[in-house]
Each structure stands twice: as structure tokens, then as C-alpha cells.
Amino acid sequence: SIQISDGISAEQIKRSTDNTTAETLRRVPGLTLLDNKYIYVRGVSERYSGALLNNSPLASSEPDKKDFAFDLIPSNLIENTIVVKSFTPDEPGDFAGGLVKVNTVEFPTRTIFSFNYSSSYVNDVSTKSFKTYQGSGTDYLGIDDVFRDLPEGFPDPLTYRNYDTNRTYWSSKLNDKWGLQDKKAFLDQSFGITYGEKFNVFDNDFGIVSAFTYKTSFNSKDIITRDIESSDNGSYFFDYEGPRTTKNVYWGGIVN
Numbered sequence: 001s002i003q004i005s006d007g008i009s010a011e012q013i014k015r016s017t018d019n020t021t022a023e024t025l026r027r028v029p030g031l032t033l034l035d036n037k038y039i040y041v042r043g044v045s046e047r048y049s050g051a052l053l054n055n056s057p058l059a060s061s062e063p064d065k066k067d068f069a070f071d072l073i074p075s076n077l078i079e080n081t082i083v084v085k086s087f088t089p090d091e092p093g094d095f096a097g098g099l100v101k102v103n104t105v106e107f108p109t110r111t112i113f114s115f116n117y118s119s120s121y122v123n124d125v126s127t128k129s130f131k132t133y134q135g136s137g138t139d140y141l142g143i144d145d146v147f148r149d150l151p152e153g154f155p156d157p158l159t160y161r162n163y164d165t166n167r168t169y170w171s172s173k174l175n176d177k178w179g180l181q182d183k184k185a186f187l188d189q190s191f192g193i194t195y196g197e198k199f200n201v202f203d204n205d206f207g208i209v210s211a212f213t214y215k216t217s218f219n220s221k222d223i224i225t226r227d228i229e230s231s232d233n234g235s236y237f238f239d240y241e242g243p244r245t246t247k248n249v250y251w252g253g254i255v256n
Contacts, residue, residue: 004086006030010105013075020213021078021102022070028083030098037071037250041083044097052101054256057092070100072252074192074211076114079103104256105196107207112196119187125220126187130245134177140216142249147175185245190215214251220244 006028018024026033032040041049046067051058053073061069084091084099091099121127136147151173155166196209220243227238 002086003084003088003091005082005084007080007082009080010078013078016075018075020071020075021073021081024075024078025070025081025083025100028081030085031083037069038067039070039100041098041100042085046097048096050092050095050099052092052099054103055101069250070102071215071250072213073102073104073254074194074213076112076116076192076194077104077209077211077254077256079105104254105209106256107205108196108198108209110198112194112209114194115191117189117191119189121187122218125185125218125245127184128220129182129184130218130220130243131180132183132245133179133181139247140249141251147177150174185218185220185247186216188215188217208255210253210255212251212253215249217248219246219248 008024008027012027013024016024016027018027020037022033022037022039025031025039030042032043034040034046038046039049039051040046047065051068051070058068060066061072080103082101082103084101087093134147136145138145151170154170154173190213192211192213194209194211196207198205198207200206222241223244224241225238226240229236229238
């Protein structure tokens with residue numbers, strides 16, 4: 001069957017300054033890069049596209065939608081990328097936009113070691129002050145170290161009948177370190193380490209390729225919240241506006 005596809009080879013990737021697979025894929029005609037990690041093929045939503053890594057289906061990297069963050073795979077581990085835009089019998093047919101196939105380097109012919117670092121300045125965000133709170137000691141990894149956990153035995157308000165009468169008791173058990181602090185947003189930063197090696201064991205050749213990537217970024221946007229809440233005592237109107245600043249952390253690794 002005739003197949004319509006676009007591809008990027010390792011030689012093309014080496015000549016570019018792309019650090020991640022997502023940045024590499026944006027060079028494919030008909031692809032749109034969203035948030036520097038998600039792929040839209042021919043304008044079709046990400047839920048209608050598929051992704052394969054070394055011909056194995058990639059699970060979604062997001063909990064609430066079918067999508068994969070392609071910035072988790074460093075570009076210097078890629079042998080080639082192929083975007084299939086038409087159906088053929090040898091490929092999965094569960095896509096409407098396109099099928100993104102990422103193939104990594106299978107066997108290093110020599111020792112590979114590289115380190116890359118980059119930073120960027122975002123206008124009106126980088127080095128600017130924003131509101132935050134204490135947080136946990138592992139927020140730099142994008143995960144929590146029990147700082148935000150509920151106390152042991154904390155009741156479920158939907159099923160606990162005496163929740164209202166014991167609200168003061170359970171409230172006293174909650175973490176109260178939520179005071180606002182002023183901090184400055186750093187420059188957006190990213191770094192990656194790639195290592196590959198070929199070695200011989202009992203006259204058999206073995207190879208390993210591995211990589212680790214880490215990125216942090218800040219973004220800010222103005223929000224407006226207007227709401228009406230009704231009760232037996234009347235209606236209450238809420239009208240809030242102000243900036244919302246978010247710190248994003250991405251990290252991941254791959255070993256082959």
C-alpha cells in the first residue's frame with residue numbers, strides 16, 4: 001500500500017540545535033508543537049494521534065487525556081523519527097491525525113557522552129516577583145514529600161456523618177504553613193546528560209544508551225474569577241482578578 005509519511009534522520013538532528021524530540025518533530029511539515037511538548041498532526045487534536053517508541057506503543061504521560069510529552073526524550077538518542085499520515089496494513093490504525101514513530105539508537109559503535117545546558121528569558125516573567133508559599137523540600141522535582149498530605153485518619157466529608165461537629169478538631173490537624181511569600185522567578189533552564197557505551201563480555205558485544213533530562217520553567221497569566229453562590233441567607237457574589245504564576249518541572253530518563 002502507498003504510505004504518506006515524513007521523516008527526520010539522525011544526520012539532520014545533529015545539524016540542528018534541538019534538545020528534545022518535541023523540538024525535532026516541529027520541523028516536520030503538518031505538525032504543530034503545543035507547550036513545547038505536545039504534537040498536533042495536520043491540526044487534529046492530540047487524542048487522535050498515536051505514538052510509538054521503537055515500535056512499542058507509548059502510554060499517555062498525562063492522567064486526564066491521551067497524550068505524550070515528547071520533550072521527555074532527548075534528541076541525541078534518536079536514530080530517526082517518522083510521522084505516518086496514511087493507513088497501511090503494517091501500522092496501527094487507531095489514529096486520525098498521524099502516527100509518530102520515534103526510533104532510538106540501538107547500538108553504540110563508540111563511547112558517547114554529552115552534556116547540554118540552556119537557559120531562556122521570558123518577558124514579564126523571568127526575574128520578576130511572584131507570590132508563593134513554603135511548599136515541600138522536593139518541589140524542585142515536581143513531587144511532594146508529604147507536606148500536602150492529609151492527616152492520618154482524616155475523614156471523607158462525603159461519607160463522615162459527624163464531620164461538621166468535629167470540624168474544629170480536624171482543622172487543627174491540618175498543616176498551617178500556607179503564609180504567602182515573595183520570590184523571584186529564575187530564568188527557564190534545562191540540562192541533559194547522554195551516555196552510551198559498547199563493551200565485550202565473553203566474546204559477545206553489548207551496548208547501552210541512556211539519557212536524563214531536566215527542565216524548569218515559569219509562566220504567568222492574568223485571571224478573572226466571577227461566581228455567584230446562593231444559600232438560604234441570600235446570594236453571594238465573588239469577583240477576583242490577579243496574576244497566577246506557575247512553576248513547571250519536567251524530568252525523565254531513558255535506558256536502552
